[in-house]
Amino acid sequence: MTFGEKLSSLRKQANLTQSDLADKLNVSRQAITKWENGTGLPDLDNIKKLSSIFNTSIDELLDYKVEEIKLELDTSKETIDKANSKHSKVNQFVLERFKNAEAIEMLSREKKLTFWQNIFDIFCTPAPGTIEIADLIGTGLVYSFLVKENNNNYLVLINRTTMITKKLENDFEKNIVVDGYKYSKFRNNKIR
DSSP states (O other), X not given: OOHHHHHHHHHHHTTOOHHHHHHHHTSOHHHHHHHHHTSOOOOHHHHHHXXXXXXXXXXXXXXXXXXXXXXXXXXXXXXXXXXXXXXXXXXXXXXXXXXXXXXXXXXXXXEOOOHHXXXXXXXXXXXXXXXXXXXXXXXXXXXXXXXXXXXXXXXXXXXXXXXXXXXXXXXXXXXXXXXXXXXXXXXXXXXX
16 A cells, blocks of 8 residues: 555545645645645655554554564573673584584674664664664674574574574575564675
């Protein structure tokens, strides 16, 4: 559904005419017509106002969906010795924990931002990347691995005190999004 179709639908559900909505936003009726026909888009302030008027999130209003692949079948969580969480020992810890693994690949991990989070991060924060840095501070450094063992694929996440293992349905080519984070393969990342 396009933004215009979504706007028209929400307006009609709220029993508002184009003129009524235009009055609430202090814009012309023609502006509403352009938005609904797809020949124009509201500015950020009007998108915020529309979100408030229709009591919906901006993402939902714009019909923006984060493509999140739900591949996990089961999850296990283990507490680990803090000594194993030091950078130099993480690879060794994973190798010891998954002794029968056919392959172990280190992955990069980044917070998957919605369209509006990206806009906010670029234009409203002191520097681009602020949201990711705040997430890193909140979650701490997380080491990410793709482990292939006994014809199964696992996403393994290790922080200072915990190892979380998520069983995946299958392998992935370049990247995958799980629980709001994008995990990517990169060259020369195999540790086994």
